[in-house]
Amino acid sequence: MWNLLILDPLVNLLIWLYGIFGNNYLIALVILTVLIRMALFPLTARQVKSTTGMQEIQPKMQKIREKYKDDPETMQAQVMELYREHGINPLGGCLPTLVQLPILIGLYQAITRSLAATPLQIIDLSQHIYYNVPAFLPDPISLLPLESRVLGLDLSAPNRLILPILVVATTFLSQRLLTPPSTDPQQAAMTRSLQLMMPLLIGFYSTVFPAGLSIYWVTSNVIGIAQYAVLGRASLQNLFGTEDGSFSLAGFLGLPQQEEEQPQRGRGSSRSRSRSKSKSKSKSRSRSK
Known part of the structure; x- marks a missing residue:
């Protein structure tokens, strides 16, 4: 059968x-x-x-x-x-x-x-x-x-360099483009783990199986992204993890965005402290005069 x-x-x-x-x-x-x-x-x-x-x-x-x-x-x-x-x-x-x-x-x-x-x-x-x-x-x-053999590539034998890299890259991109970020921290952490582990696992298999299967996987990922784009599901917001679709390295890698905001908040708080100190100094000077 x-x-x-x-x-x-x-x-x-x-x-x-x-x-x-x-x-x-x-x-x-x-x-x-x-x-x-x-x-x-x-x-x-x-x-x-x-x-x-x-x-x-x-x-x-x-x-x-x-x-x-x-x-x-x-x-x-x-x-x-x-x-x-x-x-x-x-x-x-x-x-x-x-x-x-x-x-x-x-x-x-x-x-x-x-x-x-x-x-x-x-x-x-x-x-x-x-x-x-x-x-x-x-x-x-x-x-x-x-x-x-096509262009020096034997499709019946495993390829351990170029094709595995393409497999990992296209699998990661397709998952990031098609998966919206979750508001649940636990679910978001699980999704990030899967989005990192799954491409690596498939990339490892592509170093063992014939290169022809890697060609299928890469082509299938590219076509899948195009199909989801036609259906309105491929989104730069999903890819970069930002509301406006602007580039964010932490969002692209699936890292929590708060880690990048903390230094900025720290800088902002230090600036506000320095401003308050300068204001207090000016007030003390005016009183002494």
């Missing part, structure tokens, strides 16, 4: 795109990523709608939690009723991630299998290829073995 629904379609689509775009594996991967993101766009739109709705009802949810904090069953019933009133599915924000996970696993297998080089690997690949293809599509068998 896995091969029929996930692996075989991805393998054949990747090989067809490889043949259509001049036997260029890099272009084939990028086009495949674009097609996957376009197919998932309706789910992405639902995720945005669900996330926006959850943010809008947060004040009401807080009131319900405070009112029924000693009655968990009633609190849960009231929260579910609030979801129904606003047409919100609390699991709607997780759906695109759950759908993309098997596609990511299938794409990893499709990359490793489509780049078969040895006779045994080609025999294994032949078990996943469609033979009765339309005349306007290239014959997958005639394209084997595929050329994995």
Whole structure:
């Protein structure tokens, strides 16, 4: 069932795109990523709608939690009723991630299998290829073995420098652009930790898996940012952690803004003290005169 629904379609689509775009594996991967993101766009739109709705009802949810904090069953019933009133599915924000996970696993297998080089690997690949293809599509068998080197980069082997850096950077930017800052200090601290740890974790995996998977991840992040921008969810306020979207290094890194304000307040207080001292000195001088 896995091969029929996930692996075989991805393998054949990747090989067809490889043949259509001049036997260029890099272009084939990028086009495949674009097609996957376009197919998932309706789910992405639902995720945005669900996330926006959850943010809008947060004040009401807080009131319900405070009112029924000693009655968990009633609190849960009231929260579910609030979801129904606003047409919100609390699991709607997780759906695109759950759908993309098997596609990511299938794409990893499709990359490793489509780049078969040895006779045994080609025999294994032949078990996943469609033979009765339309005349306007290239014959997958005639394209084997595929050329994995593009611009000096071997997409079948891990890349441990450039691509991991791009993976970490685009993952961090996408998370920062798409995640609004939380007013809850505990939630904000947890969000900051995830926004730092998740890109590093994915970047580590990109040093182990084939470089083609890193190409997919970088392209998917860029397209995701563009899609969220179209839906009105990509925000510079989220990226820099400021109300007007102006640059703030602490906000960009997800650090508390109060740490930067404290020195300024200290300077302001010292200035006010010096002014008060000067005023008192002038008053004492006038009295002595």
